[in-house]
Amino acid sequence: MDVRALQTLRAVRTQGGVTGAAAVLHLTPSAVSQQLAGLTRDAGVPLTERVGRGLRLTAAGDALADAALDVAVALERARSACAEFAGSPTGTVRVSAFQSAARLLLPGLLTRVAARGGIAVECADEDVAQDAFPALADRHDVVVAHRPAEGPAGWGDGVRVVPLLREPMDVAVPVDSPLAARAALAPADLDGAGWIAVREGFPVARVLDDIGVRAGTVPRVVQRINDFHVVEALVAAGHGIALLPRYSCGGHPGVRLVPLAGVRAGRQVDALVRPDVAERRVVGVVLDELVALAAELRRA
Amino acid sequence: MDVRALQTLRAVRTQGGVTGAAAVLHLTPSAVSQQLAGLTRDAGVPLTERVGRGLRLTAAGDALADAALDVAVALERARSACAEFAGSPTGTVRVSAFQSAARLLLPGLLTRVAARGGIAVECADEDVAQDAFPALADRHDVVVAHRPAEGPAGWGDGVRVVPLLREPMDVAVPVDSPLAARAALAPADLDGAGWIAVREGFPVARVLDDIGVRAGTVPRVVQRINDFHVVEALVAAGHGIALLPRYSCGGHPGVRLVPLAGVRAGRQVDALVRPDVAERRVVGVVLDELVALAAELRRA
DNA sequence: CCTGTCGATGTAGCGTCGCTTCATGGACGT
DNA sequence: ACGTCCATGAAGCGACGCTACATCGACAGG
Numbered sequence: 148m149d150v151r152a153l154q155t156l157r158a159v160r161t162q163g164g165v166t167g168a169a170a171v172l173h174l175t176p177s178a179v180s181q182q183l184a185g186l187t188r189d190a191g192v193p194l195t196e197r198v199g200r201g202l203r204l205t206a207a208g209d210a211l212a213d214a215a216l217d218v219a220v221a222l223e224r225a226r227s228a229c230a231e232f233a234g235s236p237t238g239t240v241r242v243s244a245f246q247s248a249a250r251l252l253l254p255g256l257l258t259r260v261a262a263r264g265g266i267a268v269e270c271a272d273e274d275v276a277q278d279a280f281p282a283l284a285d286r287h288d289v290v291v292a293h294r295p296a297e298g299p300a301g302w303g304d305g306v307r308v309v310p311l312l313r314e315p316m317d318v319a320v321p322v323d324s325p326l327a328a329r330a331a332l333a334p335a336d337l338d339g340a341g342w343i344a345v346r347e348g349f350p351v352a353r354v355l356d357d358i359g360v361r362a363g364t365v366p367r368v369v370q371r372i373n374d375f376h377v378v379e380a381l382v383a384a385g386h387g388i389a390l391l392p393r394y395s396c397g398g399h400p401g402v403r404l405v406p407l408a409g410v411r412a413g414r415q416v417d418a419l420v421r422p423d424v425a426e427r428r429v430v431g432v433v434l435d436e437l438v439a440l441a442a443e444l445r446r447a
Numbered sequence: 448m449d450v451r452a453l454q455t456l457r458a459v460r461t462q463g464g465v466t467g468a469a470a471v472l473h474l475t476p477s478a479v480s481q482q483l484a485g486l487t488r489d490a491g492v493p494l495t496e497r498v499g500r501g502l503r504l505t506a507a508g509d510a511l512a513d514a515a516l517d518v519a520v521a522l523e524r525a526r527s528a529c530a531e532f533a534g535s536p537t538g539t540v541r542v543s544a545f546q547s548a549a550r551l552l553l554p555g556l557l558t559r560v561a562a563r564g565g566i567a568v569e570c571a572d573e574d575v576a577q578d579a580f581p582a583l584a585d586r587h588d589v590v591v592a593h594r595p596a597e598g599p600a601g602w603g604d605g606v607r608v609v610p611l612l613r614e615p616m617d618v619a620v621p622v623d624s625p626l627a628a629r630a631a632l633a634p635a636d637l638d639g640a641g642w643i644a645v646r647e648g649f650p651v652a653r654v655l656d657d658i659g660v661r662a663g664t665v666p667r668v669v670q671r672i673n674d675f676h677v678v679e680a681l682v683a684a685g686h687g688i689a690l691l692p693r694y695s696c697g698g699h700p701g702v703r704l705v706p707l708a709g710v711r712a713g714r715q716v717d718a719l720v721r722p723d724v725a726e727r728r729v730v731g732v733v734l735d736e737l738v739a740l741a742a743e744l745r746r747a
Numbered sequence: 748c749c750t751g752t753c754g755a756t757g758t759a760g761c762g763t764c765g766c767t768t769c770a771t772g773g774a775c776g777t
Numbered sequence: 778a779c780g781t782c783c784a785t786g787a788a789g790c791g792a793c794g795c796t797a798c799a800t801c802g803a804c805a806g807g
Contacts, residue, residue, distance in 0.1 A: 164783075175766075175768080178765070181785085185765095191530070200773070200775065202784070221518040224517060233491045475797080499803060499804075500755070
């Protein structure tokens with residue numbers, strides 16, 4: 148039972164296919180397919196089944212992929228077992244964050260980690276649909292992701308979740324709007340307004356829907372924009388109002404953020420780490436700095 | 448970090464050297480040495496150090512060997528994860544037992560396992576010094592071992608221990624001896640007697656010493672014989688008395704077993720299994736049958 | 748003190764295994 | 778029906794790990 152093939156199986160599951168797995172593993176699809184064939188051979192049962200032009204894991208394959216994760220954890224523990232004796236942790240950690248969190252967290256993280264010395268942090272900004280965040284954990288060691296604060300965590304069980312921040316969502320209105328004078332806004336106050344939302348399937352898209360449900364109406368979405376800076380510019384120009392996170396949006400002069408009243412609306416920012424890479428000491432250090440930084444920001 | 452090399456490191460520890468490990472792994476010493484070199488290279492710290500003409504694991508090597516065991520367990524769990532889907536357990540299990548336990552347990556075990564079908568049991572009888580029992584777990588799946596019943600288990604932490612039987616040790620005396628008429632014998636009754644003991648370092652050798660300590664004298668050992676049948680023949684011929692396990696010694700007509708009074712003396716029979724092989728379903732089945740058989744014998 | 752043995756470790760050579768490249772075969776959308 | 782996408786085979790090549798053999802140091806005996 149080849150260990151590399153086991154990890155490949157895991158990647159096939161998270162990436163949803165041979166081609167995707169091949170990409171994150173830096174292999175050709177053919178190699179992945181061959182590994183799967185070999186694994187199936189000495190498993191004795193089919194691990195994958197074709198569905199359309201892609202494929203999917205069978206129940207046995209799913210169980211084996213779960214076990215593969217434990218194998219990876221044990222292996223990484225072995226690595227760090229002798230890293231204990233090798234001195235202070237060293238290496239490079241790849242961190243990915245969605246745009247606004249990257250702006251909020253990465254600068255501070257880099258200085259904090261640099262202060263300890265010996266650890267390199269490779270940053271990347273990747274913002275994807277909510278379902279796709281866990282898959283990023285194959286390409287990066289730490290993935291900063293976000294989701295509606297209310298409701299369950301919802302990041303499958305292939306990743307370890309480290310909560311970082313809970314950020315309220317405020318209503319962004321033009322400064323010259325009558326709404327801007329209010330201290331707080333109830334859902335009823337917003338009835339009939341034109342909303343600038345994020346693209347379907349992306350995090351916090353559902354938050355707006357929830358507000359609509361509580362108000363008894365369907366929010367009228369006039370635009371779908373993911374970049375908050377663009378949203379601010381549109382709001383300032385009077386093209387609609389929007390839900391924006393309170394802290395990670397640098398105040399556009401033409402926009403005012405007004406708290407919501409009557410409903411809890413927020414987004415939760417989490418760090419996602421694959422259990423095996425969580426065993427690496429360096430990753431643990433970076434993660435510690437990240438939560439410490441988040442705590443500091445929460446106090447400010 | 449190569450998995451095979453990790454298991455090799457484990458074997459080097461249990462077998463006490465490169466040559467021994469090579470033997471149980473069916474490799475040449477050179478291959479083992481090369482694996483160790485490679486492992487040391489990507490561990491970054493020395494894992495072994497020379498001592499005399501042999502070698503010993505360093506602290507880092509010891510920690511890594513511990514971790515290697517967890518890796519093996521995780522891997523075996525992966526194997527059995529899809530074996531769940533492959534139907535009823537099948538395969539061959541290698542069982543080793545010391546002489547008297549083999550006589551007592553193996554016949555019943557074979558019939559019990561044969562009744563289930565699909566599982567082959569390869570038997571072997573190996574009786575070694577007490578310290579050497581755990582090392583046998585590299586060559587066999589299940590090792591039936593024995594030790595003084597009083598005192599701690601004492602089988603290192605590289606094996607899982609499954610208790611099977613506790614067997615009292617009786618005093619074997621010639622039937623024509625005046626001692627044979629007694630219902631029980633206290634240590635004081637045996638003062639000055641000539642003992643036939645087992646070889647130094649072998650299990651239950653210390654039981655006799657314990658009795659001496661309680662009686663305040665040092666037992667006078669006249670012979671050291673490991674095979675209980677030979678011991679019985681010598682006792683019957685009047686060459687000394689001996690401590691023999693009550694159940695697993697078929698009564699020699701010239702020998703009578705008299706219980707000890709005043710001291711608890713017994714041997715504990717355990718099954719030793721390496722944690723990773725314990726994950727194999729077949730091994731679990733055989734082990735279950737073994738404890739069931741032992742329970743049945745205990746009742747009889 | 749020298750010698751023989753034992754155990755670990757290097758070196759040369761060979762087999763095997765897994766990867767890439769290229770080609771094939773279904774499945775879906777236009 | 779055609780082109781595209783995705784998984785999978787076949788051929789070839791490179792790398793890795795093994796065996797066989799030689800070497801070196803450590804211990805025991807003459």
